[in-house]
Each structure stands twice: as structure tokens, then as C-alpha cells.
């Protein structure tokens with residue numbers, strides 16, 4: 001399993017609290033962990049689209065963790081790749097006209113969640 005697969009599994013199970021489906025046998029597309037039937041190859045989220053990013057943002061809001069995410073982003077962006085400025089905020093909320101890097105936003109959320117867990 002590569003790093004991106006580990007990250008997707010982490011986001012699914014820790015942040016969304018959903019099942020990361022694993023097929024029981026090659027004949028039937030049924031998850032051995034939750035017994036759900038899926039039609040797509042794995043039935044798992046890909047985190048490279050607006051739907052999955054929105055699910056993450058919704059889960060963060062429902063858990064009351066928006067401030068924690070912003071706190072992390074302020075720390076993380078100081079003197080780093082990103083500056084916590086208007087451009088970054090526009091990028092974060094997918095309103096900067098380049099919404100095709102959902103994966104990078106999802107990876108950033110995974111990094112934050114691990115950082116948050118490390119503080120607890």
C-alpha cells in the first residue's frame with residue numbers, strides 16, 4: 001500500500017469515521033469489515049474531487065474542529081510553502097479558480113489531523 005492509499009484510509013476512518021472497505025474475496029464485491037456491497041472497484045473515496053473534500057469539511061465542522069484546523073494552518077503556513085493570506089484562503093475554499101488539486105487539500109487535512117491527534 002503506498003503513502004497516498006494510507007492517507008486515504010486514514011481520512012476515511014479517522015476524520016470521516018466511515019469504513020475503508022476491503023474486499024473479502026475476489027469474486028464478490030463485499031467488504032469483509034462492514035459487509036457492505038459496492039459497485040465501484042473498491043467502493044472507497046478517492047479524495048481527488050470536490051465531493052470528498054466537502055465531506056471532510058463537513059465532518060470537521062460537525063466535530064467542532066474548525067478552529068483547530070485554522071490554528072494548524074496558521075502555524076503550518078508561517079514561512080512555509082503557503083502564506084496564510086487571501087490567496088491561501090481562496091485556495092482552501094476552492095474559490096481561486098484552480099479547484100483541480102483536491103488531493104493536495106485532502107492531504108493537508110490528513111497532516112493537520114495527525115498533528116491534532118499528537119497534541120491530545
Ligand SMILES: [Zn+2]
Pocket residue numbers: 019020021022031032033034035036
Ligand atoms: Zn466496509
